[in-house]
Amino acid sequence: MNILFEAFKQSIELVSTFNTDLYEILLLSLKVSCLSLFFSSLIGLPLGTFLAIKNFWGKDITLIFFNTMMGLPPVVVGLIVYLLISRSGPFGWLGILYTPTAMIIAQMILIIPIIVSLTAQTIEEIHQEYKLLFYSLVVPPHKAVIAYLFEARYLILTVMLAGFGRAISEVGAVIIVGGNIDHLTRVMTTTIALETSKGNLSLALALGIILLSIALFTNFILIRLKIRAKQRMYV
Amino acid sequence: MSKKVFEYAQNLTPIQLTNLSVVVGQKIILDKINCKIKSNSITAILGPNGAGKSIFLQTINGLVSVQSGRLTFNLMENNQEIREQQAMVFQTPVLLRRTVMANMQFVSNLRNKESNRLLKNILNKVGLEGYEKKPARLLSGGEKQRLSMARALMVNPNLLLLDEPTANLDPYSLNLIEDLVLEENSIGKTVIFTTHDMSQAKRLATDVIFLNKGKVLEQTISKTFFKSPKTVEAEKYINGEILI
Ligand SMILES: Nc1ncnc2c1ncn2[C@@H]1O[C@H](COP(=O)(O)OP(=O)(O)O)[C@@H](O)[C@H]1O
Ligand SMILES: [Mg+2]
Numbered sequence: 001m002n003i004l005f006e007a008f009k010q011s012i013e014l015v016s017t018f019n020t021d022l023y024e025i026l027l028l029s030l031k032v033s034c035l036s037l038f039f040s041s042l043i044g045l046p047l048g049t050f051l052a053i054k055n056f057w058g059k060d061i062t063l064i065f066f067n068t069m070m071g072l073p074p075v076v077v078g079l080i081v082y083l084l085i086s087r088s089g090p091f092g093w094l095g096i097l098y099t100p101t102a103m104i105i106a107q108m109i110l111i112i113p114i115i116v117s118l119t120a121q122t123i124e125e126i127h128q129e130y131k132l133l134f135y136s137l138v139v140p141p142h143k144a145v146i147a148y149l150f151e152a153r154y155l156i157l158t159v160m161l162a163g164f165g166r167a168i169s170e171v172g173a174v175i176i177v178g179g180n181i182d183h184l185t186r187v188m189t190t191t192i193a194l195e196t197s198k199g200n201l202s203l204a205l206a207l208g209i210i211l212l213s214i215a216l217f218t219n220f221i222l223i224r225l226k227i228r229a230k231q232r233m234y235v
Numbered sequence: 236m237s238k239k240v241f242e243y244a245q246n247l248t249p250i251q252l253t254n255l256s257v258v259v260g261q262k263i264i265l266d267k268i269n270c271k272i273k274s275n276s277i278t279a280i281l282g283p284n285g286a287g288k289s290i291f292l293q294t295i296n297g298l299v300s301v302q303s304g305r306l307t308f309n310l311m312e313n314n315q316e317i318r319e320q321q322a323m324v325f326q327t328p329v330l331l332r333r334t335v336m337a338n339m340q341f342v343s344n345l346r347n348k349e350s351n352r353l354l355k356n357i358l359n360k361v362g363l364e365g366y367e368k369k370p371a372r373l374l375s376g377g378e379k380q381r382l383s384m385a386r387a388l389m390v391n392p393n394l395l396l397l398d399e400p401t402a403n404l405d406p407y408s409l410n411l412i413e414d415l416v417l418e419e420n421s422i423g424k425t426v427i428f429t430t431h432d433m434s435q436a437k438r439l440a441t442d443v444i445f446l447n448k449g450k451v452l453e454q455t456i457s458k459t460f461f462k463s464p465k466t467v468e469a470e471k472y473i474n475g476e477i478l479i
Contacts, residue, residue, distance in 0.1 A: 094263060133329045136296050137390070138319050147341070151332050233372035234332040 003201070011206030022203065026210055031186040032100050036107035039169075041160055044112045046089040048119025049145055050227040052222030053127050063120060069113030074106075081106045085177065103187070106173040111163035118159040122152045154226050154235045161222055165215065237337055245318055247308045247393050248274035248425050250295065255304035257294050264290045266449040267304065272442070277416065277426040279440035279457065281433075286446040288429040289326060292396045295427065296323045319346075322392035326399045328379040335374070335382060336367040343387045349389065358393060361385040362411055377408030378470075384412055388419070397428035401435065414441060432472060437461055445469045 014022050051063060083171035085091045085102055096102045126148050134144045147154060178185035180194055188207045195204040229235045250272040257265040262351075264287045272278050280288045293299045294306065297313045310318050331338050339354040358364055361381040366374070371382060380400060387395060395415070401409045416439055420426050430436055436443065438456065443460040445453040452466045464470045 101371075131331060132293070132298055133325065135298055136318075136321075136323045136325075137342060137345060138315060143345070147331070152331075232370035234370060 007106065007201035007205045009200035011209060014202065014206040015210065019206075022206060022210075025186050025188055025191050025207065028100065028185075029168060029189075032090030032103050032174070032187060033107060033164060036104045036111060036167050037160060037164045040108045040112045040115050040163055043108075044163075045119055045149065045156070046111075046117040046145075049123045049125065049148060051116065051120040051130075052123035053145070053148070061066070063117070066113045066116045066120075070117055072110065072113070073172065074110060074170040075176065076173035076174035077106055077109050081109065081173065081177045097177065098181055098185055100178070100185060102184060103174040106168070106177045107167040108177040110170060110173060111167050114163045114166060115159055119156065119161065122159065123148050126152050154229045157222060157225070161218055164218070168214065194203045246311070248272065248276075249309065249319060250394075250425075251305070251307045251310075253305040253307075255294070255306055256302045257290055257299055258302045259290065259299065262409075263302075264282060264449050265294065268446075268451045270444050270451050270454045271282075272427060275420065275423055275425055276371075276441045277420050277428070277439050278442040279436040280427060280429045280444050280446060281436060281469075281472065282446035283446075287449045289398050289444055291337065291446065292323065292398050292427060292429065293476075295394075296321055296396055298323075299408060319390070320392055321394040321396060322387035322390050323396040324380070324383045324387050324398060324400050326402070328383040329374075330374075330379060330382060332369040333371060334367065335363060335369050335371050338371045338382060338386060339389060341387050346390055354389070357385045357388055358382075360388070361415070362407070377404045381408055381411060384415060388415070392423055395424055395426045395428075397426065399429050399431070401430070401432065409435075433461075445472070 051059065080103065082097070083089050085094060085097045085105075087097070095107075130144075130148070130151065134147070139147065169189060171193055174185075174187055175190045175193065178187070178190065180190040181184050186194075188211050192204045192207050192211075194205075195201070223228075226235060252268055252270050254269060255265060256263060256267050268291075280291055283374070289330055290299060294301065295313075297318050305314055311317065331341055332342070335358065336351070336354065339358065340351075343349045343354060355364070355367065358367065360386050363378065363381060363385065364380070368402045371379070374382060384400065387397075395416070395472075400412050402418075404412070413435065416426055416428070426439075428439070440457040443455060443457050444451055445460065445464075445466070447468050453460060453464065453469050455465075460469070461473060464473060
């Protein structure tokens with residue numbers, strides 16, 4: 001109990017004194033996860049929308065594939081990406097092993113399925129609601145897609161937050177492809193894993209507190225947005 | 236602009252359905268129907284629930300595909316240009332998750348990009364002045380249907396398709412929509428609507444098409460239909476007896 005209290009006290013100190021190591025790790029975490037969310041959305045939102053509104057042979061299989069991928073163990077993704085980009089791998093020539101780029105790629109593989117699957121479900125409902133109206137109004141397909149995404153905006157935000165949550169909290173993939181190198185590829189989760197095993201509980205706990213705060217904060221904002229939106233029946 | 240509208244108005248009507256069948260799923264919904272919608276008419280599609288009235292309107296609007304037979308607008312097959320001259324008001328209003336004004340702007344941006352001033356004029360016309368900033372899906376049933384009507388009028392259609400536009404509406408909304416129908420018709424637009432309200436059909440319709448189980452049982456001018464229906468089914472329906 002005493003150890004825990006000490007660690008907690010020190011961790012608050014680290015946070016409140018803007019410890020440079022700590023903030024370096026925090027910023028890299030945010031950068032990597034925001035970028036992987038950005039690129040995953042760029043791919044996942046249109047793909048999910050496409051799957052929701054187009055009928056084609058193999059559509060069910062594709063949806064099942066992405067649904068299954070949602071539960072992919074991060075370490076397996078890490079391992080696969082590692083094999084692909086390690087020196088002897090097919091993409092070894094890129095030289096991105098143990099870089100933030102590799103971590104972004106691994107996180108993208110983890111969260112694209114989430115964004116695709118949840119977007120497909122969301123847009124499917126919106127599509128059912130509006131397809132006759134839009135067809136009647138002769139809305140061109142690209143405008144219909146933009147309108148669908150806009151009509152689903154609060155649900156899409158939830159989808160993106162789910163993706164971000166998985167990206168920033170996972171450890172298995174980024175530790176394998178990033179290597180947890182000090183000042184280069186150390187993010188919050190990998191640091192927590194390492195520092196805990198070294199017995200340096202205060203830094204681990206400080207990062208844990210920050211990680212939790214980020215989750216609380218983003219969810220708080222989203223819930224507030226959604227409550228306001230619900231009152232206007234925009235959800 | 237007004238000259239162009241007149242040209243199109245001539246283009247769209249008469250609407251002719253020849254041996255037209257529509258199948259949804261495995262079921263024949265419209266069964267080899269023949270009928271004609273005259274220029275500048277107000278045609279009431281009457282018939283019991285499930286007769287195929289909504290599908291009839293949706294077929295004309297090109298929302299369901301024709302299985303066999305022909306649908307022509309002044310001898311032309313339905314196409315995008317013709318469909319752009321039509322506006323549909325659905326049985327249950329479908330509104331965007333946006334404000335009243337944004338709902339209007341969405342349609343306006345698809346076509347002529349009308350000024351906000353004109354959009355407001357149309358909103359005034361349907362009794363929604365001052366509602367511009369209100370979230371559309373918070374409107375009452377009558378207000379939603381009037382917004383749907385405003386949205387339909389925005390595209391300046393030559394053919395107005397109204398699917399039970401006044402079902403469950405308050406008297407104010409009902410009167411307002413009926414007046415709009417008559418006004419639009421008086422400036423040369425053709426209207427097809429469905430209703431279960433016989434007195435409304437009498438007030439508005441110049442022509443009646445009576446549908447039952449996917450078949451056209453009668454087509455005649457409104458007066459004749461209500462005075463001397465030719466089929467037992469129509470007579471029963473007019474008198475409020477349930478059809479099986
Ligand atoms: N999407 C659909 N799938 C299967 N059957 C449908 C569908 N839409 C309508 N129907 C059927 O078509 C018939 C006519 O429907 P509808 O045109 O809505 O009737 P009405 O408007 O006259 O009450 C009904 O029997 C209805 O069950
Ligand atoms: Mg109906």
